[in-house]
Amino acid sequence: MTTKEIRSPLPGTFYRRPSPEEPPFIEDGGPVAEGTVVGLVEVMKTFHEVKADASGTNARYLIENEQPVTAGDVILEVDG
């Protein structure tokens, strides 16, 4: 088993949830399938989806909700 990293392709503000009232895109400790939306990055007032480029289990967010990210930051780790 290895740890796979899902990175932000863009700099900006990271959001774990589609909107403040909704649950996070990915459940802590849950599975992630390749191609699933795992978060949003707000860049210059526009929102962009971050999609998983790997599948795995036991997902862990490494970036807090509404925190700044730079391009290449690891957003999520999964076991796979």
Next chain:
Amino acid sequence: MGLSGKTLFIANRGEIAVRVNRAAKSLGMRVVQACSEADRDMLAARLADQCVEIGPPQAAKSYLDIERVTAAAKDSGADCVHPGYGFLSENAEFAAAVESAGLVFIGPSPETIRRMGDKVEARAAAKEAGVPTAPGSEGRLEDLDAAVAAIEHIGLPVMIKAAAGGGGRGIRVAHTIEDLRRLIPQAQAEAKAAFGDGGLYLEYMVENARHIEVQVLGDGQRAVHVFERDCSLQRRRQKVWEEAPAIGLSDASRKRICAASVAMAEAVGYRGAGTLEYLYDGTRDEFYFLEMNTRIQVEHPVSEMVSGIDLVEAMIRICMGEPLWFDQDDVTLNGHAIEVRVNAEDPANGFMPFPGVVSGLDVPNGSGLRFDTMLYDGYAIPPFYDSLLGKLIVHGSDRTDALRRLDAALRTTRIGGLKTTLPLYQALLADGDVAAGRTHTQFLEHWLDANPIAAD
């Protein structure tokens, strides 16, 4: 002038903070600049006498934090606060907080901001002052039945707007009663979520309308206009290209709409720089009031170029207590000015934002040319704020001359390290309709569908 030695606090960032800094410095004032953690290196911070950090990069936790910004201004020993545009510039609560802290707010009174910010109240004030308004619902609509009934005297198509909205956000268009039945509940829910107020109103939609707005300056008693601007070239309801004066407007129509705007500014006791926005129906030569913006606008330089009046200096002097020092007859219209907004967006890729590091900045200089910007070589554009990098402004003896100067300026402007919207303007300049001024608020989006910008 008694402003020398006074301190002005800039509660904004980007190019407008640089612009306000220059105006304050030319008045002999000391400048304190607010900046978020992401903005320590911005140009306005470098130009200021002092910088005060007001929080994390996200605007909601810094530039939009009323308590924090007000406390920072007060603690810095400032005499006044300039809010720029966007952020807290049209927030009545902020203006009131600044006043309560014993500082001068460079803008109108909190009451005027509140009144003009409520679109239903603003429309009523416009009607009262004799400003032309589009046929629409009287007051706010609370339900669908009231909306359907209102259509009988308004006609179709109509725009459904949020009473608390503005800047084109959340507007829906209904072409039929069925559209109305479907869209009113959506609009209500969205307005409630976005603004905490589900109040709606309807307005007749003028098709192929132009966006014309009138610049005013008031001292609370007396007001003057500084002519009009044409901002019809818009993408997603955001202006990208602005001109002064409006193309092909007759002197009689210009006089009429400018006089009506002054009447409204005086009726509401307007203080500072403000703008009355209208839709213009060219075929009927009719204006319809949209809203009044109670702040300096992004596109103010075109009015400065054709009038020779420094609007930012003027608003500071007025709000610091100086009565208007000139009459309407002293404001004259000279030539034609055009501004294009240079955004960090890739026009060849759906206007995708493109934050990056500026390298090889080469901006043309010369008479009739101005570049208001926050850029410098080596600056890393933060991704947390809007994409406006600067504004290229040209002034010519007439529109043809201004277009020629814009073309020359665009050919020699280089902004390396980023994708910008400069190629869009080169393509627009080559278009016959743009050259002839045959545009309207829907023009650019259709034009972009037919004329995609090639990747460079």
